[in-house]
Amino acid sequence: MKARVHVMLKDGVLDPQGAAVKHALGALGFDGVDGVRQGKVIELDLADGATEAQVGEMCEKLLANTVIESYRIEVL
Amino acid sequence: MKAAVVQFPGSNCDRDMAVALEKSGADVTTVWHKDAALPKGVDLVAIPGGFSFGDYLRCGAIAANSPICNAVVDHANAGGYVLGVCNGFQILTETGLLPGALLRNAGLKYICRTVGLKVETSNSAYTEGYNAGAEIGVPIAHHDGNYFADDETIAKLKGDDRVAFTYTDNPNGSRGDIAGILSENRRVLGMMPHPERAYEQAHGNTDGQRLFAGLMAQLADA
Numbered sequence: 001m002k003a004r005v006h007v008m009l010k011d012g013v014l015d016p017q018g019a020a021v022k023h024a025l026g027a028l029g030f031d032g033v034d035g036v037r038q039g040k041v042i043e044l045d046l047a048d049g050a051t052e053a054q055v056g057e058m059c060e061k062l063l064a065n066t067v068i069e070s071y072r073i074e075v076l
Numbered sequence: 077m078k079a080a081v082v083q084f085p086g087s088n089c090d091r092d093m094a095v096a097l098e099k100s101g102a103d104v105t106t107v108w109h110k111d112a113a114l115p116k117g118v119d120l121v122a123i124p125g126g127f128s129f130g131d132y133l134r135c136g137a138i139a140a141n142s143p144i145c146n147a148v149v150d151h152a153n154a155g156g157y158v159l160g161v162c163n164g165f166q167i168l169t170e171t172g173l174l175p176g177a178l179l180r181n182a183g184l185k186y187i188c189r190t191v192g193l194k195v196e197t198s199n200s201a202y203t204e205g206y207n208a209g210a211e212i213g214v215p216i217a218h219h220d221g222n223y224f225a226d227d228e229t230i231a232k233l234k235g236d237d238r239v240a241f242t243y244t245d246n247p248n249g250s251r252g253d254i255a256g257i258l259s260e261n262r263r264v265l266g267m268m269p270h271p272e273r274a275y276e277q278a279h280g281n282t283d284g285q286r287l288f289a290g291l292m293a294q295l296a297d298a
Contacts, residue, residue: 009179013224014249016184062141065134065170068177068224 001046002076003055007064008039039069077102077295079120082148082164084109084139089125089161089272096272097122100288101296109142119295120157121148123164125217125270135178135220136166145171157201157295158264162218165256165266174257174266175233176225178218182249186219190281192244193255193269197237200262201294205286211244212283214269221268223250223257233257240265 009015015037022036042063044055055073064071079102081094094104097120105115109128114121128139139145145167152158152173160168168174181187190213195206206212225233230252233239241256248268256267271284 014179014182014222016180016182016222016249020184062133062137065137065177067169067175068179 001048001050003044003046003050003052004074004076005042005044005055005059005063006039006072006074007042007059007069008037008071009068010070013068077120077292078115078118079104079122080107080114080118081105081122081124082107082109082144083124084126084128084142086128086130087124087126087163089163089270092270092272092275093122093124093161096275096284096288099275100285100292102288102292107144109139109144112143112147114144114147114151118151118156120159120291121151123148123158123160123167124272125162125164128163128167131220134170136163136168136170139163139167140170149173152259152264155261155263157291159202159291160264160266161270161272162216162221162268165268166220168264168266173264174259175229176223176257178220178268179222179224179249180220181218181222181247186217187221187247188215188217189247190215190274191247191255191269193241194244196239196242197258199237200240200258200265201291202258202265202287203240203290204294205290213274213281214271214284215273216247216269217273218248218268221250222248223252223254223268225251230254236260238262241267241269 018036018038238258242253271287274284
């Protein structure tokens with residue numbers, strides 16, 4: 001089983017990198033970008049028998065810092 | 077006072093921290109991240125600055141789950157003292173010993189210079205050598221020192237007098253200008269500025285010395 005974990009800064013948490021990307025897009029002439037949020041994607045190659053619940057535990061314990069980040073698990 | 081300085085792959089302020097503690101009169105041991113236990117009778121654990129595990133995933137995230145950090149958490153929960161500086165502060169938030177998190181600096185730049193700090197409380201072993209309200213100069217050197225916590229946590233930190241230091245001119249976007257915070261029992265301190273780099277005349281500034289002196293005074297007989 002493969003799983004993809006999407007980690008994003010929570011709403012309300014300042015994302016200076018996203019803001020810089022937005023600024024750079026504007027400088028390139030891409031108008032109409034109202035906001036950019038930058039996150040990360042983590043792909044897990046899992047042994048047979050692994051469960052989505054276990055991936056959830058991995059997110060809670062290590063992959064995301066739930067003080068500032070939210071995560072979404074996608075089973076592939 | 078017996079102190080242990082923790083070394084991770086990528087720590088780079090471990091020696092400076094050990095020297096500051098030794099010069100203050102502490103008996104210092106260095107411990108490795110794979111050690112599962114702290115030396116017996118340790119009063120203070122110091123988690124130094126650096127880039128533990130290359131800052132992979134998030135600053136301090138991997139270090140916070142290393143064997144030695146389990147022992148550090150147990151030490152803190154048993155009432156022991158823990159000082160985390162810079163990457164050490166990031167690690168302490170990742171372990172949950174201190175609330176909040178350190179985000180990328182608001183200006184996106186790595187900042188390395190001496191900044192002004194206001195001592196917000198003298199009610200802790202770390203800050204009792206200063207007068208509350210005093211302004212001191214201590215170097216910072218970080219890319220991710222932008223302190224974040226939700227409104228409720230910030231209000232609680234302030235209400236409980238647990239903000240140890242604030243920036244006089246906020247360099248990194250930290251909420252409430254926060255540069256360092258204390259745990260509920262006031263024995264765990266996390267701070268982004270480096271007091272061990274403002275220790276000797278050769279550093280150009282000795283404002284960090286009193287933090288170590290205060291600790292020694294509190295823990296000398298321990």
